[in-house]
Amino acid sequence: MREEMMPTYAPPEHMVVTHGKGSYLFTAAGKKYLDFVSGIAVNAFGHANPELAQVLSDQASKLWHTSNMFRIPQAEALAKKITDNSFGERVFFANSGAEAVEAAIKTARYYHHSKGQPERKRIIGFESAFHGRTIATVAAARNKAHMTGFFNGDLDFDQVPFEDLQAIENTITTQTAAILLEPVQGEGGVRAFSNEFLKKLRTLCNDKGILLIFDEVQCGVGRTGKLFAYQTTDTTPDIMSLAKGLGGGFPIGACVTTAEVGDTMHFGTHGTTFGGNPLACAVGGKVIDMVLAPGQLEHIQSMTQVLWHELKTLGGEFPKIFGEVTGKGLMVGMVCIPENTQLLVAARDRGLLIAKSGGNKIRFLPPLNVSAPEIKEATTILKHCAQYLIQEDASLA
Numbered sequence: 001m002r003e004e005m006m007p008t009y010a011p012p013e014h015m016v017v018t019h020g021k022g023s024y025l026f027t028a029a030g031k032k033y034l035d036f037v038s039g040i041a042v043n044a045f046g047h048a049n050p051e052l053a054q055v056l057s058d059q060a061s062k063l064w065h066t067s068n069m070f071r072i073p074q075a076e077a078l079a080k081k082i083t084d085n086s087f088g089e090r091v092f093f094a095n096s097g098a099e100a101v102e103a104a105i106k107t108a109r110y111y112h113h114s115k116g117q118p119e120r121k122r123i124i125g126f127e128s129a130f131h132g133r134t135i136a137t138v139a140a141a142r143n144k145a146h147m148t149g150f151f152n153g154d155l156d157f158d159q160v161p162f163e164d165l166q167a168i169e170n171t172i173t174t175q176t177a178a179i180l181l182e183p184v185q186g187e188g189g190v191r192a193f194s195n196e197f198l199k200k201l202r203t204l205c206n207d208k209g210i211l212l213i214f215d216e217v218q219c220g221v222g223r224t225g226k227l228f229a230y231q232t233t234d235t236t237p238d239i240m241s242l243a244k245g246l247g248g249g250f251p252i253g254a255c256v257t258t259a260e261v262g263d264t265m266h267f268g269t270h271g272t273t274f275g276g277n278p279l280a281c282a283v284g285g286k287v288i289d290m291v292l293a294p295g296q297l298e299h300i301q302s303m304t305q306v307l308w309h310e311l312k313t314l315g316g317e318f319p320k321i322f323g324e325v326t327g328k329g330l331m332v333g334m335v336c337i338p339e340n341t342q343l344l345v346a347a348r349d350r351g352l353l354i355a356k357s358g359g360n361k362i363r364f365l366p367p368l369n370v371s372a373p374e375i376k377e378a379t380t381i382l383k384h385c386a387q388y389l390i391q392e393d394a395s396l397a
C-alpha cells in the first residue's frame with residue numbers, strides 16, 4: 001500500500017513498527033530495537049509512557065477539540081507552566097515545529113510593523129539551519145535542496161556563516177527585523193552556538209532594536225539538561241519556538257515571547273484551527289511536569305555524562321571510524337569517517353536506531369528517561385558495527 005503515499009519519504013521497506021515500550025520499539029517481524037531517535041526528539045519519555053498515556057486517555061474521554069472560538073483551560077494552564085519557567089510571558093500554540101517557527105517569524109515582523117517600522121521584515125539566519133518545511137521556514141533556512149522548485153526570491157530572509165558576527169554586521173540594514181537561530185543546530189550537524197557568540201549577538205540585537213529568535217523545536221524541553229536550551233547560556237531570546245518533545249509524541253508547537261512583543265499580536269493577526277487543542281495541551285502540560293519533576297533534569301545531566309563519555313571512548317578506540325562528538329546534553333552528534341549511512345544501517349541491522357545529521361554525522365536523541373545500561377547497550381552495538389566495518393575494510397582499523 002506504499003504506492004498511494006506521496007514519495008516524499010524513504011523508510012526501510014521491511015521494517016513495520018507495531019508498538020513500543022520505553023526506549024524500545026517492536027516490529028511486525030518480531031524484532032526489537034533500542035530507539036535512540038525517539039521520533040526525532042519527539043518521544044521525550046520513550047514509547048507508550050504510562051503517565052502520558054493516562055493523561056491522554058483521560059482527556060480523550062472528556063473533550064478533544066473545541067477550536068479557539070472558545071477558551072481552552074488546558075492551553076491556558078500549559079501557557080502558565082511555560083511562562084512560569086522561562087523568560088516568556090505570552091504563548092501562541094500551534095501543531096508542529098514549522099508552525100511554531102512560522103508564528104515566531106510573523107510575530108517578529110508584526111512587532112516592528114506595530115511600532116511604526118513596517119519596512120523591517122528581513123530576518124537573518126545561519127548556514128546549516130533547519131526550521132521546517134513550510135514555504136517561509138524553508139526560505140529561512142536557505143537549504144537549496146529544500147528550496148528548489150518552490151519559490152522565487154529570498155522572501156525577506158538573509159543568511160550568514162555559522163557564528164560569523166562580522167557577516168551579521170555587514171548584513172544588518174534598516175530593514176532587519178530579527179535574527180533566527182537554533183541554539184543547538186539539529187538537522188544541520190548537531191552544533192551548539194557558543195556562549196560567547198550568543199552574548200555578542202544579544203548586545204548587537206539590543207543596540208539595533210533587532211529581535212532575537214531561538215528555534216528550540218529540537219533542543220528545547222529538557223534535551224540539553226535544562227528545561228530550555230537558552231538556559232544553558234547567558235543569553236535570553238525575545239521569541240522562542242518549541243514543538244517536538246513538548247507533546248512527548250502528541251503533535252503540538254508553541255511560540256513563546258515577552259508581553260511587549262506578544263501583545264502586539266492583537267485579535268485577528270494570527271490563528272489556527274487545531275493549535276492549542278485540549279488533548280495536545282493536556283499531554284504537553286504533563287510533559288512539562290515530568291521534565292520539572294524532582295531529579296529529572298539532574299538525570300538528563302548525568303546520562304549526558306555517560307553518553308558523551310561512552311562515545312568519546314568509542315572514538316578513541318576506532319579513530320578511523322569515529323571523530324568529534326558535538327552537540328549539547330542528550331542531543332549528540334558524532335562525526336563518521338566512513339559514510340554515516342553505512343553506520344546507520346549497520347546499527348539498525350544490530351538493533352539500534354540512530355539518525356543522521358549534516359557534516360557526515362550520526363545523531364543520538366535518546367529519550368530523556370534513558371538509563372545508563374541502555375546507553376551502554378547502544379555503544380556496545382556501535383562497537384560491533386565498527387568491528388564489522390573493519391572486517392569489511394581493513395584500512396579502517
Ligand SMILES: *Cc1c(COP(=O)(O)O)cnc(C)c1O
Binds near residue numbers: 096132133215216219
Ligand atoms: C524539526 C524541526 C522543525 C520543524 O518541525 P516540524 O514539526 O517538522 O514542522 C523546526 N525547527 C527545528 C530546529 C527542528 O528541529
